[in-house]
Amino acid sequence: MSGFSDAALEKKLAELNNSQQSIQTLSLWLIHHRKHHASIVKIWLKEFTKAKDSRKLTFIYLVNDVIQNSRKKGPEFRDQFGPILGPALKLMGQAVNDENTQKRLERILNIWGDRNMFDSKQISEFRKSLELCFKRRFDNGEPPVKMSRRDRGETLENVKENREQEDPDKNKKERRKSECNEVIQFDKEGKKEVHITLSPKLPANDAPEPEELIKALQTLENAASSDGIVRKKITELPSEVSDVSLLSKISDQTQAEALTCKVNEAVELLNDYNGRLLKEMEDRKSVTKMLHEFTAAQKELLIQAEERLQVWNMMIYVV
Structure with a gap:
């Protein structure tokens, strides 16, 4: 729709x-x-x-x-x-x-x-x-x-x-109700007439608009797990920032300060990336819910359209 x-x-x-x-x-x-x-x-x-x-x-x-x-x-x-x-x-x-x-x-x-x-x-x-x-x-x-x-x-x-x-209820002869639609069939001047009123059972929260869903999916394209540049930086971090055994090779204060600087940069990079990953997980949950609601709404609309088509076919044969 x-x-x-x-x-x-x-x-x-x-x-x-x-x-x-x-x-x-x-x-x-x-x-x-x-x-x-x-x-x-x-x-x-x-x-x-x-x-x-x-x-x-x-x-x-x-x-x-x-x-x-x-x-x-x-x-x-x-x-x-x-x-x-x-x-x-x-x-x-x-x-x-x-x-x-x-x-x-x-x-x-x-x-x-x-x-x-x-x-x-x-x-x-x-x-x-x-x-x-x-x-x-x-x-x-x-x-x-x-x-x-x-x-x-x-x-x-x-x-x-x-x-x-x-x-739509006047002069009704037969009425069939469902959660999705209402069909009324009645006799008028010797001819059968059928009237259908669609009333889709939508979720309590409206299904997302197509534009909203597209925007949400496009946002995931720039998510953390798709950031090749940052992932490459992480793989290229020097081994000394994570290998404790290499601390024994530090011989003076200058080397210690240099290593401290590298560790701080690595921690900042990893913390930022982990935060983005957490946000991506939440975004994916939200998009999954949106997809589920959108799909459910579209399936229901399809059912409505098929039922309407059946009624129109009935009207053709009746007339």
Whole structure:
């Protein structure tokens, strides 16, 4: 999974569309990088404000998916999005003038309230932000516009996906849960539909980013055991600094002082090298742990991808 950066998130938000796959893919990426939750919410709000009115609902669907699928891992996104959703929904209410979008927003608020995603006070504030804007628009002589699917440019597939983004549990017939994902299969108008929501079971401590792992591995390239120059100096130390039997050959003070100088230099060299070796051992333990966490995360993501592929294959045959 690609590393996180402000530019990467801005690009992904610019490419976000109203399809279920697009929303869930970005949601999974955000949850994986949830340690950057503060930056994520800040950038989301900036891009939401800049987005065209027709795309703002997609941004809300993304928040809905992220909050619902990350709640078991921690409250970071809920706590970060909570304070800014009021102003965001107010802006949304000012821009929206069709009943369908209004109903979808109200439905999302109902889901958040029913599932205790936010407390009742926050839900009330969110609802008030929307209702005030809708009421102000209608009082100004701007009645809600009833837009046809053709006018909105929506396909039947997009309509179905919008409903699933609002509440993936509605009209379910069979549900299979696991630690990694949630698959819902239900009948609708005589046709079977399958909806999958990925929720990877990541370690308590996030797996390292690829860049972090590469940097750690590069650091080991300059570790003590790889320092050929120092190792050569150690092998070339004169025998008299370590062979006690040679002390008997010292005949005067000058020779003793010269040997003392050599011994002190050797001790300093060896102490420094031993210290570097100890640090290298700790670094290797840390890198080993990072490799284990990174590998485990990648294996889990592979399982998620394979399961998603199976579901898509099922959908192809069902349709």
